[in-house]
Amino acid sequence: xxxxxxxxxxxxxxxxxxxxxxxxxRIMSSVLFIELRDVSGTVQGxxxxxxxxxxxxxxxxxxxxxxxxxxxxxVKSQAxxxxxxxxxxxxxxxxxxxxLPLGVVDKIDSDIETRLENRYLDLRRPEKxxxxxxxxxxxxxxxxxxxxxxxxxxxxxxxxxAATEGGTELFPVKYFERNAYxxxxxxxxxxxxxxxxxxxxxxxxxxxxxxxxxxxxxxxxFTSIDMEMSFVNDDDVMDVLENVIKVAGxxxxxxxxxxxxxxxVSKPSLDYKFKRISYSEFVKMANQRGIKLKDGEDLSTPxxxxxxxxxxxxxxxxxxPRELKPFYVQPFDEEYSRxxxxxFGELEITSGAQRVHSPEVLVNNLKNKGLNPESFxxxxxxxxxxxxxxxxxxxxxxxxxxxxxxxxxxxxTTLFPRDRTRVTP
RNA sequence: GCCCCGAUAGUGUAGCGGCCUAUCAUCCGAGUCUGUCGAGCUCGGGACACGGGUUCAAAUCCCGUUCGGGGCGCCA
Numbered sequence: 001x002x003x004x005x006x007x008x009x010x011x012x013x014x015x016x017x018x019x020x021x022x023x024x025x026r027i028m029s030s031v032l033f034i035e036l037r038d039v040s041g042t043v044q045g046x047x048x049x050x051x052x053x054x055x056x057x058x059x060x061x062x063x064x065x066x067x068x069x070x071x072x073x074x075v076k077s078q079a080x081x082x083x084x085x086x087x088x089x090x091x092x093x094x095x096x097x098x099x100l101p102l103g104v105v106d107k108i109d110s111d112i113e114t115r116l117e118n119r120y121l122d123l124r125r126p127e128k129x130x131x132x133x134x135x136x137x138x139x140x141x142x143x144x145x146x147x148x149x150x151x152x153x154x155x156x157x158x159x160x161x162a163a164t165e166g167g168t169e170l171f172p173v174k175y176f177e178r179n180a181y182x183x184x185x186x187x188x189x190x191x192x193x194x195x196x197x198x199x200x201x202x203x204x205x206x207x208x209x210x211x212x213x214x215x216x217x218x219x220x221x222f223t224s225i226d227m228e229m230s231f232v233n234d235d236d237v238m239d240v241l242e243n244v245i246k247v248a249g250x251x252x253x254x255x256x257x258x259x260x261x262x263x264x265v266s267k268p269s270l271d272y273k274f275k276r277i278s279y280s281e282f283v284k285m286a287n288q289r290g291i292k293l294k295d296g297e298d299l300s301t302p303x304x305x306x307x308x309x310x311x312x313x314x315x316x317x318x319x320x321p322r323e324l325k326p327f328y329v330q331p332f333d334e335e336y337s338r339x340x341x342x343x344f345g346e347l348e349i350t351s352g353a354q355r356v357h358s359p360e361v362l363v364n365n366l367k368n369k370g371l372n373p374e375s376f377x378x379x380x381x382x383x384x385x386x387x388x389x390x391x392x393x394x395x396x397x398x399x400x401x402x403x404x405x406x407x408x409x410x411x412x413t414t415l416f417p418r419d420r421t422r423v424t425p
Numbered sequence: 426g427c428c429c430c431g432a433u434a435g436u437g438u439a440g441c442g443g444c445c446u447a448u449c450a451u452c453c454g455a456g457u458c459u460g461u462c463g464a465g466c467u468c469g470g471g472a473c474a475c476g477g478g479u480u481c482a483a484a485u486c487c488c489g490u491u492c493g494g495g496g497c498g499c500c501a
Contacts, residue, residue, distance in 0.1 A: 030459045044462070063453090080462055099435040099453055099471095107463060108437045108451055113493060168500060185501055211500050212426070218500070301497070326501055339501090351501055394501070421492080 002069065006040035009083055011074045016085060018043065019069040019093070021124065023105045027060055034059070034087070035105075036070065039129065044079055045070050047087040055090060065096035065104060065121075112411060119416060119425055130259035131413055134252055135401045139204060141251035142225055142244055142395075146202045149240075151227065154201045156189035158182060158208075161378075169210035171220075182208035185394065188379045190228040191328065191355060194390040195382040202227040204397070214420050216409040217347060217399065221418040225400075228392030234330070234338040234354040237391040238276065238316055241342055241350060245314060245400075246270045252404060268404050275315040279336070282307060282317050296321050296335075301346075308346040314403075317341045327365035329353040330391075342393075344403040352393025359383035 002017045020038035030049040035042055049056040062068075071089040076082060102110055102118040104125060115122040122128055147153070159175060160183045170181035186203050193201045207224040229237060249268035252260070260267060277285075279299075285307050286293045293303060299317070318340040322331055325339040330353065332338050342350035356362045362383055366373045373380055401413040411417040416425055 024462080026461050026464060028458060028460065028464085031461075033461055033464090035462075046460075048459085050459090061454095078460075078462095101435060103436060103452070105463085106436065106451055110436060111493080114436070187501060207501090209500065213499060214494095215496085215498095215500095224501095328501085353501090 004040040005036065005038045005043050008043050008074050008085065009081075012076060012083060014074060015071065015088075016074045017069065017071045018045075018085065020067070021096075021104075022062060022066045022068055023064060023124075025059065025062060025064065032056065032059060033084075034068075034070070036068070036085075037124070041126075043081065043083070043085060045072065045085045045087045045090075046077075047090075052087075055087075059090070062092065063096045063098040065100060065124075066092060067094040067096075068092050112409065116411065116417065116422065117425070123415075126262050130256070130262045131401065131405060131407070132415065133259050134256050134263075134405060135397065135413060137251050137255050138248045138400060138404065139223075139225070139397060141248050143202075143204065145244055145247045146200075146227065149200070151200045151202045152198050154186075154190070154193060154198070154203050155205065156183070156186040156203060158206065171208050171210045184209055185224065186226050187328065187394075188376075190226055190392060191387075191390065192379065192382040194228055194230045195385070195387045197230075199231075200227070200229045207394075212420055216411070217402075219398070219410055219414055219417050219419050222399075222410075222414070223397040224394050225397055226392065226394040228355075228390055230388040230390045232354075232391050233389070234318070234340055234352070234391050237352055237354070237393055238274075238318075238340060238342075241352065241393055241395075242274045242314075244395075245274075245342075248400065249404060263405060265405050270314070272313060274313075274342070275311070276318050276340075277315055278319045279317055279321065280319070296323060298324050304343070304346040304348075308343055311343075312345055314342060314344050314349075317343060325353065327369045327371065328355050328362065330356050331361070338391075340393075342395075347399060347403060349399050349403060350393050350395045352391070354389070354391040357383065357387045357389045359387070 002019050003011065005018050005020060008016055008018060018036060018038065020036045022034050023037045023042065024035040026033045032047050034045040036045055047056055047059065069091045070085060070087050072085045072087045074083060074085050077084045100121060102114055102121040104121055143153070159173060159180050161180060168184045170184055173180050173182060185207050186205065190201055190203065203226045205224060206221050208221050210220065211218070227240070229240070249270040253267040280295055282299065283293050283295050286303050289306055291303055291306060319332055319336045320339045321335060322329070322337045325337045329337045329339040338354035340352055341348050356365060359380060362380060363373045366376060398410050398413040401407070402410055405413070407413055411419065
């Protein structure tokens with residue numbers, strides 16, 4: 001029965017069977033070592049030539065990254081990790097071709113381009129695996145938290161009709177005899193669920209944006225963690241968001257000690273209150289730093305870098321100008337809205353808001369934004385027959401992973417990134 | 426979409442008019458070495474993105490194409 005490599009140390013002085021990839025084979029005249037790797041770690045197998053001549057010679061020409069299974073005695077030894085497996089039986093399950101398009105254990109770092117082209121090899125490296133183990137923890141801890149808080153997990157359609165929010169470019173798809181689009185966000189649907197009386201919902205699903213951006217923080221398909229709650233305001237859902245981030249940080253600290261060590265990242269320490277800085281205060285902060293910025297202007301990347309870059313923690317930017325936020329964001333007063341962003345330093349992690357719940361205000365907002373309320377009837381109608389006040393937000397899973405692991409390119413936290421020029425693998 | 430920068434063995438690089446039948450490392454192959462762990466040592470293998478131009482001479486300079494990187498814009 002095959003065991004995981006990290007379990008070998010619990011079976012010293014007994015027979016074990018392990019399977020994995022031969023990441024390095026060191027051959028001496030009378031003894032050879034095979035470093036075997038599986039999802040849990042690595043261990044070396046040893047084979048003395050004496051008494052095993054045939055097997056010994058056949059292993060001399062085995063390429064790196066060949067998949068094999070070995071049986072033998074697990075023993076304490078002078079190996080660096082303190083133990084090894086004395087090979088008795090070895091079965092080649094699948095030979096690797098050579099040379100490798102990308103060395104898994106080479107000392108040379110490859111370009112991200114080469115790594116993405118050969119992602120299956122790149123992901124064999126423990127650091128890359130670790131990123132996605134952590135991402136799994138993040139997603140699951142958030143999901144658990146929501147379920148615990150009485151949220152209902154929903155799955156909204158990803159193929160949508162022409163009319164959406166405006167603004168973002170959409171990917172067109174052929175829908176039989178009609179044109180449709182890939183969904184940019186579950187926004188309208190999760191709001192409709194409030195009208196449906198589900199009270200609190202969440203969804204973890206892909207979102208598609210056909211923007212031709214080319215930055216280390218944008219991709220065209222990402223995983224959006226969305227939530228929406230009824231009978232709450234913007235401050236309430238900011239509280240929930242702060243908890244969610246802290247829960248995720250806590251779960252990583254508890255479950256991914258080894259991965260953090262491999263990545264050389266310290267445990268997230270989030271035991272501080274997330275600051276809530278109003279948009280207008282943020283503008284003042286920029287002005288104090290010599291940046292010419294008027295109240296009402298959008299916060300550009302350089303502004304966020306200068307001001308946000310100084311704040312090396314999570315913080316909210318609240319009360320954005322209505323002008324800068326979408327039609328479904330609830331006004332705070334004539335000028336400002338109940339929309340907010342969660343930032344980490346310069347990076348936007350989340351966008352959220354208390355939403356408009358009055359159909360009249362909604363229709364008015366649509367018109368003001370130059371959109372035709374008629375095209376949104378499927379959505380607006382849900383407001384006509386009893387829509388509760390509600391609020392919600394959406395986090396980019398990949399961006400959250402970047403922040404918690406201090407990774408600077410979103411492609412690193414995406415298994416198979418879709419960017420301006422990449423659709424494969 | 427705009428502005429910079431880049432493309433040399435499987436991988437990562439040096440070279441930036443003649444010294445280049447192109448450097449180094451890794452890798453691959455052959456051999457050697459009684460326990461290595463970035464194994465060591467010896468020998469061998471493998472590359473100038475594509476198209477055009479300038480020049481006696483181009484990896485090197487110029488133009489175009491393709492692809493990539495960075496910055497910005499766009500971006501619920």
